[in-house]
Amino acid sequence: MAKLLVLYKTPSDAAAFDKYYAETHIAIAKKIPGLRHFEVSRGPVATPAGPSGVHLVATLTFDDASAIQAAFGSPEGQAAAADVGKFATGGVDMFIYETANV
Template sequence: MSETKITVIYDNPTDPEAFESAYPADQLEAARKVPGYVRFEASKVWPKEDGSPTPAYRMVDWYFADYDAASAAVTTPEFGAFFQAMGALSTGGVRVLFSDVEVPQQ
């Protein structure tokens, strides 16, 4: 089995300032507490040069050894706490993906 990645894609929030003020404590700290990941990344989408809306706002990625480990992580209280906070913070929408990592980091 190959690595599995769980990605959270936050769409553009209705109030970016409010999102940014809550994000470090409400999402990053909760994301770091999710058990079982091999690697964790958080990123912010660069703004478009013409000022038009970007297709997404921020992303959180957890990498797990395999699908079973990722599936187990989402059943934990820690992931539940992250998910609950994510729902409250994601005023512009949010997507959650499970992906098969075809070319892992070396």
Template structure:
């Protein structure tokens, strides 16, 4: 499995962030072809991070193909519009496979 991990710092307005993230951004992201699953984690207060989303793809190649789609571009454009200054993205592969 290949993973794209999005870490979000604490937003100024958590309720506004949650509204957009869960009702606009997640539905856009779920449409990306090749995305196998997502796991969203909210961190406890006091953490420098607010939320993490781990997105799973079959392989790095599958991720690269998915990234070329209109659905992926729409998701990327959306996240930058509301959380570009909060987001850090990381990529990796499972070592147990």
């Protein structure tokens, strides 16, 4: 399996971010082809030392890294990527990686 880890940094208006993400972005992202699982953090995102600058973590699971690349080359994937700019006012970091059970 492979994951796309999305770290949304603290937005200028957290309530507006949360509303848009829940009511609009999730539905757009769920249309991405090849998406196997989609989960988001709930509540504050902290570090072992305390608060972080991250507002929300989204983890999207695909069969492999090439499936992620293909997914974001599709019209649905491009729509999801373009939508991020509409609400992620604090910025966003995205990471793609393969996983292994240990």
